[in-house]
Amino acid sequence: xxxxxxxxxxxxxxxxxxxxxxxxxxxxxxxxxxxxxxxxxxxxxxxxxxxxxxxxxxxxxxxxxxxxxxxxxxxxxxxxxxxxxxxxxxxxxxxxxxxxxxxxxxxxxxxxxxxxxxxxxxxxxxxxxxxxxxxxxxxxxxxxxxxxxxxxxxxxxxxxxxxxxxxxxxxxxxxxxxxxxxxxxxxxxxxxxxxxxxxxxxxxxxxxxxxxxxxxxxxxxxxxxxxxxxxxx
Numbered sequence: 001x002x003x004x005x006x007x008x009x010x011x012x013x014x015x016x017x018x019x020x021x022x023x024x025x026x027x028x029x030x031x032x033x034x035x036x037x038x039x040x041x042x043x044x045x046x047x048x049x050x051x052x053x054x055x056x057x058x059x060x061x062x063x064x065x066x067x068x069x070x071x072x073x074x075x076x077x078x079x080x081x082x083x084x085x086x087x088x089x090x091x092x093x094x095x096x097x098x099x100x101x102x103x104x105x106x107x108x109x110x111x112x113x114x115x116x117x118x119x120x121x122x123x124x125x126x127x128x129x130x131x132x133x134x135x136x137x138x139x140x141x142x143x144x145x146x147x148x149x150x151x152x153x154x155x156x157x158x159x160x161x162x163x164x165x166x167x168x169x170x171x172x173x174x175x176x177x178x179x180x181x182x183x184x185x186x187x188x189x190x191x192x193x194x195x196x197x198x199x200x201x202x203x204x205x206x207x208x209x210x211x212x213x214x215x216x217x218x219x220x221x222x223x224x225x226x227x228x229x230x231x232x233x
Contacts, residue, residue: 033114038063042108044108047107108184111179111180128202129214143166
């Protein structure tokens with residue numbers, strides 16, 4: 001396995017900081033009930049310095065969440081090849097790497113198998129925008145991505161094809177589960193948490209009757225306000 005030291009000195013501090021953040025962010029997935037056993041993953045892009053290319057930090061494959069400290073994290077290039085770490089990277093690394101190669105503004109990617117969002121994915125059905133919370137956060141419905149299997153970057157291709165021209169920062173990969181993206185790893189985790197919340201709420205609503213759609217102009221207004229005014233600036 002590659003030894004520590006292959007990361008350029010100019011990037012060492014940034015990579016180590018990303019390892020700490022990504023380890024902490026992985027703890028959020030079981031805390032919010034988004035994963036079971038060792039499923040799911042969080043990654044974060046670390047921008048290159050000078051002539052050095054970007055890299056990504058992600059968890060190793062099949063390791064318990066209780067064992068995911070900063071030293072357990074692995075570092076890969078944006079082709080998904082291991083650069084640093086003593087374990088094999090997550091089986092979803094190729095998908096994360098593809099997203100980073102093709103969506104330069106994305107610096108965080110999360111994959112979970114959260115129950116309600118995955119149930120929508122299993123039906124291959126988008127989640128309709130019937131909640132103001134969805135208008136705020138996602139700017140419309142949660143789209144469905146194509147069926148793809150782990151093993152190459154097919155999942156990443158489906159994520160990029162679905163989200164590249166879409167407001168949503170979440171996609172339901174058919175028969176698989178949700179992926180979320182963000183400007184940071186933390187933003188992508190927040191999206192994963194909110195995605196499961198709206199997936200559950202809309203599912204429960206449908207048990208009671210047909211939800212009331214929100215007009216597109218209202219969705220546009222909600223999204224614009226939330227993205228430019230809400231919170232601390």
